[in-house]
Amino acid sequence: MPPMLQFLIRRLFAAFVSLIIITMVLYAGVMLTPAEARARLYLSPGRGGERATEAFINGLIEQYHLNDPYIVQYGIWIQSLFQGTWGYSPTLRYDVLEALLDRTPVTLELAFYTLLLLIPLGMASGLVAGWKPGKWFDNIFRGVAFLGTSIPPFILSMILLAIFYVKLGWLAPGQMDIRTSMALERSGFIEFTGAMTLDSLLNGRLDVFPIALKHLAMPVMTLLLFHWASLGRVTRSAVMNQSGKDYIVAARSRGVSERHLMWRHALRAVFAPVLTSTALSAAGIITSLFIVEIIFGLNGISQVILISMRSYPDAPAALGFTVYSVIMVIGLMFILDVLQALLDPRVRSEVLNQ
């Protein structure tokens, strides 16, 4: 088996183990509630909320062994998760897993455009700033980055909305304005995924693409400023650690140009610490994604909890959402791990020699 494949399998297995541990912790939390409450996780459509009688709840307790020891209950629950029955959400009036899957493309769309801009911008500015600390670019960078990490995303999004939407009218919140979406519906526009930029390409409607971008711009800008600042800072301090190292000095004395040194040698060495610190804050990145989605009214997966927190209790939606978002975080960490192995020569050789 090629070493890279071995590495991938090992990492996938580690991710799976994390998922098992987390679901065990989650279900331990669920176990703190009385059995009658746990039975509500298994309510089927049409039995939402107060309509479930005591006899019906007792039947569910019997059926899912909800009075048995923790490990039995956990086994039954995790089995049903893997079978795709994540419960029925009474507030959404929908199957939880289906509701989450339907909304995933919108969330991924936002994440995609953010990462597309974030990684080059954050790393490049951190690199330039850290290469010559104390110079004019570094000073500007530090000022803007301080601002970026100080302004909470929800306040920044209000400022952006007030300027670009209310005042100037250049950009818009939501996914599509009502007039365009009605016109699209009449012209036979099919919503394959719900992610409008992708849908416009799939439908062959290039005129819709810029409109979709107009609606995506503000959420992307909000996420970008916040995470750009922290990514740039991490890169900057990593570069500052590298710039005095022997291999840089040696390469410089061999006559390697300064530009080449910076963009080839230093950049490569910086990937590992930057990706590690990004992986550690993966949960924070996903949380900010959800918050920005909610503020700009995008129909992403955070919509599920937003609806579930509006009226009566809806534990299946919250539990399903938690498991789903943890899977997203683990997935992001996995991708960053693999990227690190691919990009960093030191890590790569370590992987291949194991």
Add this chain to the structure above:
Amino acid sequence: MRSARVFFSRWQNWVGLLIVGLFVFMALAAPLLSPVVGEVQGAFMLVGRSSDRMPYPPSETSPLGTLPGQVDVYHTLVWGSRDTLVFGLSVALGAFLFGTLIGAVAGYAGGWVNSVMMRITDAFLTFPVLAGVVFLQQLVAMTIESMGGIYWFNLGFFGRVVDFQFEPPPFAVFLMHVDPVLVSLILFSWMPFARLMNTMVLTLKKTEFIHAARAIGARPWWIIRKHLIPNAVGPSIVLAARDVGSSVILQATLTFVGLGGASPWGILLAMGRDWVIGPGGQLFNTWWVFLPATLAIILFGVAWNLLGDGLAEALEPTSTVKINW
């Protein structure tokens, strides 16, 4: 004393200390700074008819204007600093105590106990806080409902409504009085403390004075309390200082998007949002619905961050590197 000298040698630390001191002063002197005249609910004071949906500019009776519904901005700003400080400090203290304890115990026990406990700690790092907060609130709701109570989320900005047709059982009363956002923020921010303490303890365990303590027959708990924790506590204090600011910002965010929490400053922004980003709203025409609360939240976060950075530098025994920003 060396650390105090390092701390006070940088102007950033002075700024941080000054702003934090200002907020503490505001919290302590709230009754003097903004005496209660009128109808009060928590940190909010009504200065007119609540049906009046017009935000009025600053006047003599309300120095920073009013929000739609005639809530006095200045009053909430001053009295809200109490709730905010208490919330931030409790989250930081709770996470600090819980994480430190777990990290120290795991590190002291060592072996497979240590690896299992640290694996669970790492697992908590993959929880998005938002999901955790919602999950815990739903668990509480579910429990109260299964006890025969009626539970509604989010009526107005003031959180939840719980109603019992009969005398509620003691556990339900307890749940009704606990702030789920506070608990979940503690539950999802203790991990860095545990990891930090764990590494410290694992290193310290190999040092001679711990061996000596063991040799004279000290009990494990005594060693943890008297030797391990005091020696490893410095960096945790730095983390805790930053946590005060970030937890308050998170609480305000959650309040603003309507996922629970009762941050007074967050509620100010949520109440005024229609006059900032609604139709006809403008950032600078009705600045008082937006600017005071925003500045309070941002300054609170910045100040605790500056304080944390200053402490990090001062408490680091071999610090020669400056934190550059």
